[in-house]
Amino acid sequence: MNLVVPIKMVPDLVEELVIDASGTKLDPDALRLKLNELDEHAIEQAILLKEKVAGQVTVVAPDVEGIEDALFTAAAKGADRLIKLTGNWQNGANNHALARVFANFIKTLRPELILTGVQAHNDLDGAVGPQLAEHLGMPYVGYVSGVAVSDSQVQIRKEFPGGLIAEMDVLLPAVLGIQAAEKPPRYVPISKVRATMKTAKIETFPAMELETAGAPTTIRLFQPETGVRATMLEGDADAVATRLVEIFKESGVL
Amino acid sequence: MNPDIFVVVEHLRGQVSDISYVMLAAARVLANATKGKVIAVLLGHDVEALSSDLAADRVMYMEHSAFADFSSDAYQRALEGLLREQMPRAVLFGDTTIGGDVAAWLSTHLALPLVSACRIVRADGGAIKFVSQICGGKMMAEGDLPGPTALVLMVPGGFKPEQGHTAQPPELARVSAPALDDLRVTVKDYVEPAVGDVDIAKEGILVSVGRGIQNQDNVELAEELAKALGGVVSGSRPVIDQNWLPQTRLVGKSGKAVKPKMYLALGISGAPEHVEAIGNAEMIVAINTDPAAPIFNLAKYGAQIDILDLMPVLTEKVQQAKG
Numbered sequence: 018m019n020l021v022v023p024i025k026m027v028p029d030l031v032e033e034l035v036i037d038a039s040g041t042k043l044d045p046d047a048l049r050l051k052l053n054e055l056d057e058h059a060i061e062q063a064i065l066l067k068e069k070v071a072g073q074v075t076v077v078a079p080d081v082e083g084i085e086d087a088l089f090t091a092a093a094k095g096a097d098r099l100i101k102l103t104g105n106w107q108n109g110a111n112n113h114a115l116a117r118v119f120a121n122f123i124k125t126l127r128p129e130l131i132l133t134g135v136q137a138h139n140d141l142d143g144a145v146g147p148q149l150a151e152h153l154g155m156p157y158v159g160y161v162s163g164v165a166v167s168d169s170q171v172q173i174r175k176e177f178p179g180g181l182i183a184e185m186d187v188l189l190p191a192v193l194g195i196q197a198a199e200k201p202p203r204y205v206p207i208s209k210v211r212a213t214m215k216t217a218k219i220e221t222f223p224a225m226e227l228e229t230a231g232a233p234t235t236i237r238l239f240q241p242e243t244g245v246r247a248t249m250l251e252g253d254a255d256a257v258a259t260r261l262v263e264i265f266k267e268s269g270v271l
Numbered sequence: 272m273n274p275d276i277f278v279v280v281e282h283l284r285g286q287v288s289d290i291s292y293v294m295l296a297a298a299r300v301l302a303n304a305t306k307g308k309v310i311a312v313l314l315g316h317d318v319e320a321l322s323s324d325l326a327a328d329r330v331m332y333m334e335h336s337a338f339a340d341f342s343s344d345a346y347q348r349a350l351e352g353l354l355r356e357q358m359p360r361a362v363l364f365g366d367t368t369i370g371g372d373v374a375a376w377l378s379t380h381l382a383l384p385l386v387s388a389c390r391i392v393r394a395d396g397g398a399i400k401f402v403s404q405i406c407g408g409k410m411m412a413e414g415d416l417p418g419p420t421a422l423v424l425m426v427p428g429g430f431k432p433e434q435g436h437t438a439q440p441p442e443l444a445r446v447s448a449p450a451l452d453d454l455r456v457t458v459k460d461y462v463e464p465a466v467g468d469v470d471i472a473k474e475g476i477l478v479s480v481g482r483g484i485q486n487q488d489n490v491e492l493a494e495e496l497a498k499a500l501g502g503v504v505s506g507s508r509p510v511i512d513q514n515w516l517p518q519t520r521l522v523g524k525s526g527k528a529v530k531p532k533m534y535l536a537l538g539i540s541g542a543p544e545h546v547e548a549i550g551n552a553e554m555i556v557a558i559n560t561d562p563a564a565p566i567f568n569l570a571k572y573g574a575q576i577d578i579l580d581l582m583p584v585l586t587e588k589v590q591q592a593k594g
Binding site: 177239 | 367532
């Protein structure tokens, strides 16, 4: 089975987020990028499928800072083909532009199934997956947490609120937005990623010109203004625990 | 230009979801600004029961057996024609497992701009502003709602669902559904939510752990604390995805909404998908090493320390206090 996984890098939220002088976007110099966590699940789900039904997993990504690590890590986990798309990514690209770039390139791969993270935390103009599906004329289902393949279709598990799952049939070729792989993304030690770097190859292709139409323009980016913020308890674990026990008593928990 | 505001009503298995009422409340604000009507769009099967309390000026509905369950393929095909013909000022969808499968497809298909993660819409002079919540709740992005027709994916939090209800059933207008043969996406069955040993939605004290728990072995520390407090352990998405806790303990968008007397958020950042499920907790206490964690904007008390240092000490002190 020909499996394709488009991925994207997003700001690492563990780092402090700094708004640039224009006040409309995050300062790229103060930003560390990491692979979108749900794309990591999409990679895992693709590799799980490959292990079950045989096939090839191709991971496709825009050529931005940190992407080589992400691609080599995917290869160390079992991805077969790594592709980065070069283009004018330095000012960021919205998902409408990204979906067009992905569609334009991925159609040449003739995929049977495309798996991608159902969303990313910095999506402001919808997710990539459903847009990609439209460009390629494929059906789309998101919030997927289980995939099995049979003949010309996949059986998927789609999540609904409250823990309800719908079991659905989706005709191939299709695009799925992955919420969670069937198993937690596998861990690969750095040593294995390093070894993979020596053997695996990242192919480079030019991305089509970015077409950004379809997304809103941010006029102001700001941290949420909050009326109330938590009363912070100071001191070490012992001091905080002592204060918490008092709070538990005051509120009738103890 | 059509000044109306459309709301694509979300429902599943005969139940209209809360986000639909949130959207109706938002749509009213917009319709007042555009001097248009609030139109609820209902794709369903047996729609009268679903539409009776929707606070809309009119309900446009399509009936088809294909709408008995949610199929993205059926929704996309049905809405494509309707929107192409109507082109209202804005079309609101839930930023959910339903709206998320439909709106971005329509945006591409109809070449209409799309705003996602939108929490607030408001009139500002002649313009309409949107405010979206991104970066796990750490950033808000504000801008003008693109025109002449914009698609919007709404998250809860900015409008009260009560304002989207009405006692006066709205006017109904039937619209014919397009041919929906050969759907490429079909529902075969449902798997009911797993019934666990405890129902976290009914628990009074929740010790809830997030990414800060670091590994499965540490969950034991939370179990001990919960036991001392007479509560149970729940968790956020990353913890459940790692299988460190069962699915039945998931607090959040695809898990349970909870309303405990005490919600102890340990190493939970407070991403929007989590926060929307804890709004009814009587008291939230948050412990996180990241001072910018959005959970501190919601908690009554907080502390910026490592939960792994805190949990054993707190367990001991709680045990002492109980004697």
